[in-house]
Amino acid sequence: METDLRLESSLWVGNKRYLAVLTGWHFKWTETDKKNRDKKTVSVPVAEVVGVEEGRVEILPRKSVEDTDKDFTVFYVKRSSTRNSYGLLWRLGRTQFSCPSRVLRDQWTKQLKTAVKTHSPLRPHRLLVFINPYGGKKKGRQLYHSLVAPLFELADISSHVIVTERANQARDHLLKKDLTGFDGVVCVGGDGMFSEILHGVIGRTQQEAGVCENNPAVTLQPCPLHIGIIPAGSTDCVCYATGGVIDPVTSALHIIVGDSQPLDVCSVHYGSGLVRYSVSLVGYGFYGDVLSESEKHRWMGPVRYDYSGTLVYLSNRSYAGTVHYLPADPLLSSPRDKTRCLSGCGVCARSTERLFPNSSDSGSLYSSYSGQLSTESEGEWVTVEGRFKCVSLTCMSSSCARSPLGLSPSAHLADGTGDLILVWNTHPLSFLKFLHRHTNSQDRFDFPFVEVHRVKAVRFCLAGATEEGEHEEFGSLSAAADGGASGCVDAGGRNGSQPHLEQMRNEEKTVTPFMCCLCCRKAPDVSVWNCDGEILPFTNISCKIHGQLVRLYARGIEDIASIRSCSQETGDCCGT
Numbered sequence: 001m002e003t004d005l006r007l008e009s010s011l012w013v014g015n016k017r018y019l020a021v022l023t024g025w026h027f028k029w030t031e032t033d034k035k036n037r038d039k040k041t042v043s044v045p046v047a048e049v050v051g052v053e054e055g056r057v058e059i060l061p062r063k064s065v066e067d068t069d070k071d072f073t074v075f076y077v078k079r080s081s082t083r084n085s086y087g088l089l090w091r092l093g094r095t096q097f098s099c100p101s102r103v104l105r106d107q108w109t110k111q112l113k114t115a116v117k118t119h120s121p122l123r124p125h126r127l128l129v130f131i132n133p134y135g136g137k138k139k140g141r142q143l144y145h146s147l148v149a150p151l152f153e154l155a156d157i158s159s160h161v162i163v164t165e166r167a168n169q170a171r172d173h174l175l176k177k178d179l180t181g182f183d184g185v186v187c188v189g190g191d192g193m194f195s196e197i198l199h200g201v202i203g204r205t206q207q208e209a210g211v212c213e214n215n216p217a218v219t220l221q222p223c224p225l226h227i228g229i230i231p232a233g234s235t236d237c238v239c240y241a242t243g244g245v246i247d248p249v250t251s252a253l254h255i256i257v258g259d260s261q262p263l264d265v266c267s268v269h270y271g272s273g274l275v276r277y278s279v280s281l282v283g284y285g286f287y288g289d290v291l292s293e294s295e296k297h298r299w300m301g302p303v304r305y306d307y308s309g310t311l312v313y314l315s316n317r318s319y320a321g322t323v324h325y326l327p328a329d330p331l332l333s334s335p336r337d338k339t340r341c342l343s344g345c346g347v348c349a350r351s352t353e354r355l356f357p358n359s360s361d362s363g364s365l366y367s368s369y370s371g372q373l374s375t376e377s378e379g380e381w382v383t384v385e386g387r388f389k390c391v392s393l394t395c396m397s398s399s400c401a402r403s404p405l406g407l408s409p410s411a412h413l414a415d416g417t418g419d420l421i422l423v424w425n426t427h428p429l430s431f432l433k434f435l436h437r438h439t440n441s442q443d444r445f446d447f448p449f450v451e452v453h454r455v456k457a458v459r460f461c462l463a464g465a466t467e468e469g470e471h472e473e474f475g476s477l478s479a480a481a482d483g484g485a486s487g488c489v490d491a492g493g494r495n496g497s498q499p500h501l502e503q504m505r506n507e508e509k510t511v512t513p514f515m516c517c518l519c520c521r522k523a524p525d526v527s528v529w530n531c532d533g534e535i536l537p538f539t540n541i542s543c544k545i546h547g548q549l550v551r552l553y554a555r556g557i558e559d560i561a562s563i564r565s566c567s568q569e570t571g572d573c574c575g576t
């Protein structure tokens, strides 16, 4: 195949002559002088070619085509670093080539298009796009139409766009409507909008596979539809943590080239029911209180979190509880090993082999997934009881602009584990130091009142609450040998009605002390759980991490050093 696709000829860019070569994987052009000596080379991986057009074409600020016989234009990914982010910005590079003849021009465009098809099999052809017009600074619709839609058009992607009119419309659509022909789902919005898509995509997949989501012991079916995120929210934590930048053009280009980043998902259960899924934060205490306070100040927009964070910090609360956790294998990785999960991460790749052992290629999208319960041995549960400032569980680093290394800088996106961070009650100034370290690269776990554990599952109990009943449901992760499909009740999020949870919610309310407001003198005994920015109506919850349950159109955070060393130079840039 390599040899079939090879093409080599002289081409002109402006008034300079280049030797252009298309091998299987790369399209390169090298400037040559009159004595045929090589000067600089531009090399673009074929998988990062966005589009090939006949003539002299521009797409931004608006599309213009000069339909000449001997010219063609190549659009491709061009990288640049950014000052306040860890990842790389992707921009649209563009080079216009002139050929000596029309025949050669047609040969180049045909070969390039074939090479692109061959080397990026996961490129989407048809996408379902949901825009939340009210997310973040309310610019989602404008961002999509001005920056993203022209790129999708250039890449021959057809999209069905739905501007949402209510919360949960996107989730309900994914659960109920015909999704035939779509390769992926794109959300234009923030973490809340992503969460809707996540629930829709996971729920739909389990529904079609006959798997019960309520049972924490069951192995959920990985989702075939990819999810793309065009960031237009307040925190955009999922986008930041999976790419290192918050930038609509970068996200659109990752979607176009069909990048595929697996992501761990945590299911949160109460008793025998699924409550929600989470990818970034399941947090009790400080983060729950900040969220609950910030909901009163939504009108402030993204600064509501800073305002509420200050108020909650000043209220100096801590909460009693018992945390049970199931440690992950300490030989595989550790939350304090000072490594970072970067694009092509070895820890995540080895987890793919462990999670999907019969698959020869992780890119084959779970082709050998059997739907069986995990055979991994369960290990010993550990119990910790005390008073905490906060209890946080995160499946990934949860980095965001506020905290560029996140809650747990060495957490992995796709290793099948989460990091449990326990912050014991401490002096307010010590807690402030801990919080402050989230804004820089100092070790946030290097305090005597902080512990962090890499885990597969967690349970939380209010102090004094009996564990009976609840624990029987979750005591053994491998107990539900029926695959979970039998006797299952409708899971939370499936269609908006959650009758089994509604009843339990009422029961729990009768034993949960009233959550008082900040102006009361007496501090409340009980906090709330923040689950990816949603307040949970339960306190005694169980969580289980599902390795690589979904896939995003992303590739993790690119290591700037290794990209620089690959000596890529690019042509002119027509991105924004």
Ligand SMILES: Nc1ncnc2c1ncn2[C@@H]1O[C@H](COP(=O)(O)OP(=O)(O)OP(=O)(O)O)[C@@H](O)[C@H]1O
Residues within 6 Å of the ligand: 131, 132, 133, 134, 135, 136, 137, 163, 164, 165, 166, 167, 168, 188, 189, 190, 191, 192, 193, 194, 196, 232, 233, 234, 235, 236, 237, 533
């Ligand atoms: N048309 C709509 N009207 C009202 N709410 C909506 C609509 N569409 C979606 N939503 C809901 O709005 C909530 C918040 O949206 P989103 O996540 O996009 O922005 P955000 O809250 O500003 O950002 P972040 O979640 O990153 O902090 C989501 O939970 C989503 O369910």
Ligand SMILES: CCCCCCCCCCCCC/C=C/[C@@H](O)[C@H](CO)NC(=O)CCCCC
Residues within 6 Å of the ligand: 191, 192, 235, 236, 237, 280, 281, 287, 290, 291, 305, 309, 398, 400, 402, 403, 406, 407, 432, 435, 436, 438, 439, 530, 531, 532, 533
């Ligand atoms: C002295 C300076 C103190 C600064 C403290 C900074 C600490 C920042 C930690 C950031 C953790 C982000 C975790 C991500 C949570 C998201 O799933 C969720 C939905 O968007 N956001 C929030 O709940 C919003 C929660 C916002 C919490 C602040």
Ligand SMILES: [Ca+2]
Residues within 6 Å of the ligand: 264, 394, 395, 396, 411, 412, 413, 414, 415, 416, 417, 418
């Ligand atoms: Ca993980």
